[in-house]
Amino acid sequence: MTKTLRPPLISKSSYMAGLQCPKLLWHKLNEPEVFPEPDALTQAVFDQGTAVGTLAKRLFPKGLEIGARVIDKRMVDELSRAALAERRPLFEAGFIAGRAYARADVLVPVGRKQWDLVEVKSSTKVKEEHIPDVALQRHVYEGAGLDIRRCSVMHIDRAYVRRGGLDPRKLFARTEVTEEVEEVGGDVAGNLDEMARVVDQPQPPKVKIGPHCFAPYECPLQDLCWKALPKHNVFSLTRVGNQAFDWYHRGFLRLQDLPRDEVATGKQAIQMAAIRSGRPHVEREAIGGFLDRIEYPLYLLDFETVGPALPLWNGSRPYQQVPFQFSLHVVEAPGGKPSHHAHLAEGRVDPRPEILARLKNLLDKRGSIVAYNAKFESQVLEESTEAYPAFAAWWKRAEPRMVDLLVPFRNFHYYHPDQLGHASLKNVLPALTGRSYEGMEIAEGVTASLEYLRVTFGDVSQAERRHVRAALEKYCALDTFGMVEIVRKLEELVGDQTPRPEVRARRSRG
Numbered sequence: 001m002t003k004t005l006r007p008p009l010i011s012k013s014s015y016m017a018g019l020q021c022p023k024l025l026w027h028k029l030n031e032p033e034v035f036p037e038p039d040a041l042t043q044a045v046f047d048q049g050t051a052v053g054t055l056a057k058r059l060f061p062k063g064l065e066i067g068a069r070v071i072d073k074r075m076v077d078e079l080s081r082a083a084l085a086e087r088r089p090l091f092e093a094g095f096i097a098g099r100a101y102a103r104a105d106v107l108v109p110v111g112r113k114q115w116d117l118v119e120v121k122s123s124t125k126v127k128e129e130h131i132p133d134v135a136l137q138r139h140v141y142e143g144a145g146l147d148i149r150r151c152s153v154m155h156i157d158r159a160y161v162r163r164g165g166l167d168p169r170k171l172f173a174r175t176e177v178t179e180e181v182e183e184v185g186g187d188v189a190g191n192l193d194e195m196a197r198v199v200d201q202p203q204p205p206k207v208k209i210g211p212h213c214f215a216p217y218e219c220p221l222q223d224l225c226w227k228a229l230p231k232h233n234v235f236s237l238t239r240v241g242n243q244a245f246d247w248y249h250r251g252f253l254r255l256q257d258l259p260r261d262e263v264a265t266g267k268q269a270i271q272m273a274a275i276r277s278g279r280p281h282v283e284r285e286a287i288g289g290f291l292d293r294i295e296y297p298l299y300l301l302d303f304e305t306v307g308p309a310l311p312l313w314n315g316s317r318p319y320q321q322v323p324f325q326f327s328l329h330v331v332e333a334p335g336g337k338p339s340h341h342a343h344l345a346e347g348r349v350d351p352r353p354e355i356l357a358r359l360k361n362l363l364d365k366r367g368s369i370v371a372y373n374a375k376f377e378s379q380v381l382e383e384s385t386e387a388y389p390a391f392a393a394w395w396k397r398a399e400p401r402m403v404d405l406l407v408p409f410r411n412f413h414y415y416h417p418d419q420l421g422h423a424s425l426k427n428v429l430p431a432l433t434g435r436s437y438e439g440m441e442i443a444e445g446v447t448a449s450l451e452y453l454r455v456t457f458g459d460v461s462q463a464e465r466r467h468v469r470a471a472l473e474k475y476c477a478l479d480t481f482g483m484v485e486i487v488r489k490l491e492e493l494v495g496d497q498t499p500r501p502e503v504r505a506r507r508s509r510g
């Protein structure tokens with residue numbers, strides 16, 4: 001452990017870490033080397049926050065940037081104190097008060113002496129955790145001698161629709177939080193004293209794992225604190241909630257070891273029985289009922305989407321999921337060979353018109369449109385056709401044909417012990433069919449979005465772009481081919497019991 005000569009300052013992020021868990025705080029300030037490198041998603045969230053912050057600054061045209069590249073806190077404090085006399089909006093002004101340090105997104109001068117504090121967030125509303133964050137800042141700035149009049153959070157207005165260039169005046173909403181901050185302001189000094197005491201200990205405090213490992217932020221030190229969990233661990237029980245922590249602390253790691261009366265009924269009991277027997281749970285009648293509702297030809301559809309805080313295209317809102325890719329397998333009749341269609345947007349133009357036009361052509365006028373968690377695909381199409389109303393009438397006719405393949409799994413009409421309590425496609429497909437995403441370069445949706453953005457808007461070589469696009473095609477195609485296989489497996493499971501003759505006839509018609 002390396003110790004600095006001066007005790008470390010408690011910054012805003014350290015304060016928030018300390019509120020979440022004292023052990024997290026201790027490691028942050030004493031052993032930062034135990035933290036893993038941020039993964040691609042964490043980095044993307046961070047980069048997005050930076051882009052949002054940069055755009056927000058345009059609302060303060062006379063703003064003065066304080067040592068953007070300076071990281072030495074005492075130097076930032078000196079520069080900031082010197083800048084106060086300018087009476088201009090200050091970006092990233094940082095001050096030290098006692099053991100605490102905070103850098104403000106924006107300090108806005110009011111009259112001759114006062115300041116308003118503005119904290120910029122990428123969220124679409126003020127969140128609970130923003131209040132102690134702003135309270136710490138206010139405590140520090142007041143401790144440094146500033147007179148803070150009001151505090152507000154500048155966040156994104158979800159109702160904003162991009163028309164032309166991004167307009168920060170319409171994109172951002174500002175919510176005053178002065179009262180809420182005052183309510184918790186009295187706790188800050190005591191919290192800081194306690195945190196300083198923790199940080200100055202030679203060893204990390206002993207803290208049990210608990211729900212705080214995930215809220216308000218996912219703790220990056222889980223590898224350090226959590227015991228290696230067995231496959232069927234207590235946290236993998238469906239809808240288990242905080243009960244799993246109780247079991248964990250009582251020494252139960254494996255679900256199989258729990259006393260039988262601890263898990264009562266319903267889906268949890270189905271999961272437990274499947275683990276104990278090592279065999280899947282199958283409700284043939286209910287699965288048959290589900291299959292009765294689907295009509296051939298089947299159109300198995302999956303989208304990949306992007307939903308950035310700062311909308312990329314006209315007619316889209318912050319965080320709106322805009323499709324850039326689809327995969328579609330079409331099966332004409334039960335047992336038939338599927339045909340495959342796919343689309344991956346080229347270039348930086350809005351992908352929606354071409355995707356809508358292609359789907360309108362491909363989806364024909366009858367047969368079920370099957371998606372896994374179909375609510376998502378429906379919403380993507382609904383919102384896309386709002387932006388391109390020429391397709392609205394088509395979608396209105398097509399929408400009742402949507403069928404959700406998640407339903408029999410969400411309802412545990414089928415449950416395989418290898419699903420580990422989950423009903424997502426990524427869990428069901430390998431458990432039911434043996435086909436998995438393992439070893440694929442792109443193996444889940446978030447990576448697909450980030451990679452699409454990187455090779456479409458980033459500075460990458462043609463060869464790299466081609467390579468990533470091929471991986472995207474492969475990934476999306478497996479999602480829908482997987483659905484073909486799942487439907488087949490369900491049909492095999494119900495065998496001759498269903499479909500009812502008239503349904504079978506309807507399915508094979510044409």
Ligand code: SF4
Nearest residue numbers: 021024213219222225
């Ligand atoms: S994993 Fe949990 S117990 Fe460990 S440092 Fe993080 S929040 Fe604290």
